Amino acid sequence: MSQGGRGAHGRHRSAGGAGSLSATSQLSQSLPELDVNDVPTRMGMPVITFDHVTKVYAAQPKKPALDNITLEVFAGEFIFLVGHSGSGKSTFIKLLTREIKPTSGKIYVADEDLTTMRNWRVPYLRRNIGCVFQDFKLLPNKTVFENVAFALEVIGKSRHVIKTQVPEVLRLVGLADKLNKYPDQLSGGEQQRVSIARAIVNRPPLLICDEPTGNLDPQTSRGIMDLLERINRTGTTVVIATHDREMVDNMRRRVIVLDRGHLTRDQERGVYGSDV
Numbered sequence: 001m002s003q004g005g006r007g008a009h010g011r012h013r014s015a016g017g018a019g020s021l022s023a024t025s026q027l028s029q030s031l032p033e034l035d036v037n038d039v040p041t042r043m044g045m046p047v048i049t050f051d052h053v054t055k056v057y058a059a060q061p062k063k064p065a066l067d068n069i070t071l072e073v074f075a076g077e078f079i080f081l082v083g084h085s086g087s088g089k090s091t092f093i094k095l096l097t098r099e100i101k102p103t104s105g106k107i108y109v110a111d112e113d114l115t116t117m118r119n120w121r122v123p124y125l126r127r128n129i130g131c132v133f134q135d136f137k138l139l140p141n142k143t144v145f146e147n148v149a150f151a152l153e154v155i156g157k158s159r160h161v162i163k164t165q166v167p168e169v170l171r172l173v174g175l176a177d178k179l180n181k182y183p184d185q186l187s188g189g190e191q192q193r194v195s196i197a198r199a200i201v202n203r204p205p206l207l208i209c210d211e212p213t214g215n216l217d218p219q220t221s222r223g224i225m226d227l228l229e230r231i232n233r234t235g236t237t238v239v240i241a242t243h244d245r246e247m248v249d250n251m252r253r254r255v256i257v258l259d260r261g262h263l264t265r266d267q268e269r270g271v272y273g274s275d276v
């Protein structure tokens, strides 16, 4: 076990000032898709770097939501982020998607410095991060196909790309026969599969899941975790915030424990543990 001692590189990288096309290609170049048989851990550039990150919300000035967090996540890793309610997991995720900024410290996603990133670049960052939530967040008046297609439409993909990629990703998540169903015609597990399909249809190198099995029974949860593991094997880096003890203990992946904003454990092939 290591206690979060990886140490960030402390690099100072420029966000660059190029136009939107260049911004997209820079991000996708720096967040490469890996081959199934070539999933290095701890090699090359980290996908995520937290370098002495502290986040203090104005409403709680004396109690940092995250306190001096330093860690690195490498391409192809599969990580559980665990901790009691209020320990800082959602804050960690919101920092990664640049929903919020740290009070101090540096955050990099691939080579991009999120702390100095201009607002206009944030949508390009988010194209490289798929997000899955506990409550699925599907559009109720769109079909399964349309929900997934919408994620491509909003980033300007052509009809040809949509017609090819949407059925392909729905096959991958096991929903090829539900294309024309509406969310309320699906089980919870199926709805979560749609939301995973939507998150990965643009092939982001990083997938972040906030309590993906929180609303699901144990058997359905296992199916969702199998799917996330399969996605990880294609090279996608997966970060999962969860309270699902059984899942964490069964899967034995890297476990990062937060306790009242502190990183208290960073364990290879970890368990949920009695400190959570």
Ligand SMILES: Nc1ncnc2c1ncn2[C@@H]1O[C@H](COP(=O)(O)OP(=O)(O)OP(=O)(O)O)[C@@H](O)[C@H]1O
Pocket: 057, 058, 059, 060, 064, 065, 083, 084, 085, 086, 087, 088, 089, 090, 091, 092
């Ligand atoms: N917008 C906010 N304003 C003020 N304090 C906040 C805000 N969001 C979160 N906090 C506080 O920051 C701390 C960390 O909260 P956070 O939501 O990150 O925890 P969490 O581990 O995700 O909890 P849960 O498991 O319940 O989702 C808590 O003390 C919380 O009350």
